[in-house]
Amino acid sequence: MNMPPSKEPYDGYCGTSYAAKMLGISVGTVQGLVEKGDLKAWKTQGGHRRISLQSIQDYQRRHNLAPASMMQGEDRLRVLVVEDDESTRLMLQTNFDQWGLPLDAVMYASAMEALLDMPSLQPQVLLTDLKMPNVDGFEFLKTLSTHNLFSNLAVVVMTGMSPEDVRAKGGLPDGVQMLQKPIDMDWLHGFFDALMSVRQINRRSRAQPA
Numbered sequence: 001m002n003m004p005p006s007k008e009p010y011d012g013y014c015g016t017s018y019a020a021k022m023l024g025i026s027v028g029t030v031q032g033l034v035e036k037g038d039l040k041a042w043k044t045q046g047g048h049r050r051i052s053l054q055s056i057q058d059y060q061r062r063h064n065l066a067p068a069s070m071m072q073g074e075d076r077l078r079v080l081v082v083e084d085d086e087s088t089r090l091m092l093q094t095n096f097d098q099w100g101l102p103l104d105a106v107m108y109a110s111a112m113e114a115l116l117d118m119p120s121l122q123p124q125v126l127l128t129d130l131k132m133p134n135v136d137g138f139e140f141l142k143t144l145s146t147h148n149l150f151s152n153l154a155v156v157v158m159t160g161m162s163p164e165d166v167r168a169k170g171g172l173p174d175g176v177q178m179l180q181k182p183i184d185m186d187w188l189h190g191f192f193d194a195l196m197s198v199r200q201i202n203r204r205s206r207a208q209p210a
Contacts, residue, residue: 013050014120015113021106022056023065033059048113053120077103077196080123082114082140083158084132088183092127095185101192111140118149125195127188130159130166138169145173154195158183 019039020027030051034041040055059065079096083089089107096105106121108114111128112135126144130137137157144150150173157172160181166172179187 012053014053014056015117016049016051017106017108017113018117018121019051019056021104023059044116048110048116050116075102077101077125077192077199078121078123079103079105079125079127080114080118080121081105081107082109082111082126082128082132082137083107084109084129088129088158092183095189099189099192101189101196103192111135111137115140115143118144118147122149124152124154125192126153126155127158128155130157130161130169141173141176142170156188156191 014022016027016030016034020030023030030039031049033039034049034051038055038059040052041049043049081089081092083092086109089109093105093107096103103125106117106123108117111132114128115135128137128140132140137159141155141157144153154177155173155175156177156179157166158179158181159166161169163178166178172178177191
């Protein structure tokens with residue numbers, strides 16, 4: 001499995017989940033806009049839909065829509081969630097909304113879709129399951145670890161597998177956190193709080209004159 005490079009042409013396009021987040025609408029509505037020709041798109045050989053970012057921005061301007069918060073500034077944490085179980089995705093999104101933290105999360109059921117969108121999304125945090133259909137989390141992380149996006153990415157694996165089973169499958173890349181299912185949301189909340197505190201300290205340090 002190859003990951004797209006972080007340069008054009010891939011930076012000019014995204015998948016339906018990311019487009020939905022940018023526009024603040026459902027994935028189904030995005031698909032409808034594509035069918036009507038309001039958004040420019042095509043499908044990859046693997047059947048994954050790619051949508052032009054320029055056409056999304058044009059649509060926002062035509063309809064006087066403000067850009068999504070994830071496209072603005074450094075103060076918000078960009079989170080990518082890869083989890084094939086819909087109920088888990090919903091639970092995570094519900095908690096994220098309730099916490100009121102300055103983060104923007106995009107949910108994917110497919111690791112391949114997530115890989116295709118990562119150069120556009122430029123996430124700072126990745127939460128991923130390990131046991132998934134087609135491309136599982138082990139292959140996903142192995143592919144991602146060879147890409148330059150991985151060096152600045154905080155990664156948390158969410159799994160029902162035991163540490164022994166994970167090691168038997170080859171283990172995880174260095175620096176990856178492992179969170180057992182059922183997910184401890186208090187731990188995850190604290191993890192995000194700590195990341196945001198470190199980011200705030202780093203921003204203040206950069207802002208100070210030499």
